[in-house]
Amino acid sequence: MAVDAGVTGFRQIVYRRQDDSLLGGRGLGPIAASVSRDELTGWHEELREHVAVDADDRGAPVTSVALVHTGRGAAVIRREYVVEGNNARVLLDPGRDLGPHAALVLTQDPVWAREPALEDVPRGYGLAPLPPDFIADALDAHAELLRDRAREQAYLLEVAVAAVLRHPGRFFSFRQVDVGIDPVPMLWGLSDLLLWLVPVSFTFSTFETRDHSGKPRFVVLPRRPREPDPWAGRYRLVVGEEPKAGSDVHAHAAALLVSRYTDTDWAGIHHLLEGMRDLRRLPHDRAEERSREICTRLGRWTAKPVVAAARVARVSKAEEEEPAFPHTPRARGVETPAGPVAPTGPAQPVEPAE
Incomplete structure (x- = not known):
C-alpha cells in the first residue's frame, strides 16, 4: 500500500x-511536536477529544488506535x-x-521497536518526523x-x-464481547472488502x-453506553441479533464476498474488487441495487485458490482514497454524498513478503 509522506x-x-x-496545563x-506552536494549537483543538481514553475501564486494552x-x-x-491513564502518539496526515x-x-507493537518509548521522548518542538518509508515498511512486514x-474470522x-x-449511511458500534479485545483483524477485513464498494469515509x-x-464511523465499545438519547446516525451492531445468513440480498452478498476473500489469494480478490469499483458511485438509497449487483458479478466469477506463500499487496493511495466529505463526523451526520468519486489508478503488483 503506497503512502506519501513527502520529503x-x-x-x-x-x-x-x-x-x-x-500549551500549558x-x-x-x-509534550513534544514536529510542528510549530501555532500549528500545535490548531491540531490540539481538533484532537483533544480523541487522544484520551477511559483507561480505568475494565475493558480498556493496553494499546488502541484511531483514524x-x-x-x-x-x-x-x-x-x-x-498507570495513571494513557499517553498517545499522533501522526498528522493533512493530505x-x-x-x-x-x-x-x-497497532502492531513490532512496528515501534526502533522508536523511543513515549515516556522517553524529549520535551519540545524538535520532535523529528517519522521516516517517509516508516508505514510502507510496516505494511510490508x-x-x-x-x-x-x-480470514480466520469469516463469520x-x-x-x-x-x-x-444494509446501512451504508450509518456509523457503527461493535461490542467487545462480539469482536474480541483485538478488533484489528475484523476492521482489516472490512477495509479490504468495502473500500472499493461503499462510499463511506x-x-x-x-x-x-x-x-x-x-x-x-466504526468504534468498538466494552459495553453499550448509558445514554438516554443515543445518536440516531449510529447503528449499534449485536452479532447475535443480526439477520441470518441468506435472509436478504445484503446477507447473501456479504456471504459471497467473504467466501471469495477466505478461499482466494489476495491478488485474485483484489483484482475482482477493483473491477467492481463502479458500485462505489451508487448513493446510499440504492443499497439493494449495489448488493444485487455484487451477487450477480460474484456468481459468475471463478476463484483461484489461496496460495501457500504469503503475499503482500501494496495498494496505491488512489485505491484507498475516499470521497471528499466534510472532515468532521459531527457536522456530517448521516450523509448521502452526491456523486462520490470511485478510486482510480492501477494496483501495484503483488510482491512476495520478506
Whole structure:
C-alpha cells in the first residue's frame, strides 16, 4: 500500500500526562511536536477529544488506535495505557494520504521497536518526523499476517459486511464481547472488502466508551453506553441479533464476498474488487441495487485458490482514497454524498513478503 509522506516524513505529536504541557496545563497534553506552536494549537483543538481514553475501564486494552478526520485533515492516534491513564502518539496526515490499512498496521507493537518509548521522548518542538518509508515498511512486514487473521474470522466479518451493505449511511458500534479485545483483524477485513464498494469515509477507533456523532464511523465499545438519547446516525451492531445468513440480498452478498476473500489469494480478490469499483458511485438509497449487483458479478466469477506463500499487496493511495466529505463526523451526520468519486489508478503488483 503506497503512502506519501513527502520529503520530510510523517509529522507527529506526543501526548503525555505531566504538570506543564507545551500549551500549558496539567494532565494529558502535548509534550513534544514536529510542528510549530501555532500549528500545535490548531491540531490540539481538533484532537483533544480523541487522544484520551477511559483507561480505568475494565475493558480498556493496553494499546488502541484511531483514524480520525478533522477540520485540519486526518490523524492517526495510537494510545498507550499507563498507570495513571494513557499517553498517545499522533501522526498528522493533512493530505489524507493514510488509509485505514496504514492506520491499522500501527497497532502492531513490532512496528515501534526502533522508536523511543513515549515516556522517553524529549520535551519540545524538535520532535523529528517519522521516516517517509516508516508505514510502507510496516505494511510490508504485517499486511498479509493481518489479512490471514481477518480470514480466520469469516463469520464475524460476514455479519459486519452485511450490516454495512444494509446501512451504508450509518456509523457503527461493535461490542467487545462480539469482536474480541483485538478488533484489528475484523476492521482489516472490512477495509479490504468495502473500500472499493461503499462510499463511506473509513474512520475507526479500536476502543471507545462513548459513540456519539463526534466519534469515528466504526468504534468498538466494552459495553453499550448509558445514554438516554443515543445518536440516531449510529447503528449499534449485536452479532447475535443480526439477520441470518441468506435472509436478504445484503446477507447473501456479504456471504459471497467473504467466501471469495477466505478461499482466494489476495491478488485474485483484489483484482475482482477493483473491477467492481463502479458500485462505489451508487448513493446510499440504492443499497439493494449495489448488493444485487455484487451477487450477480460474484456468481459468475471463478476463484483461484489461496496460495501457500504469503503475499503482500501494496495498494496505491488512489485505491484507498475516499470521497471528499466534510472532515468532521459531527457536522456530517448521516450523509448521502452526491456523486462520490470511485478510486482510480492501477494496483501495484503483488510482491512476495520478506
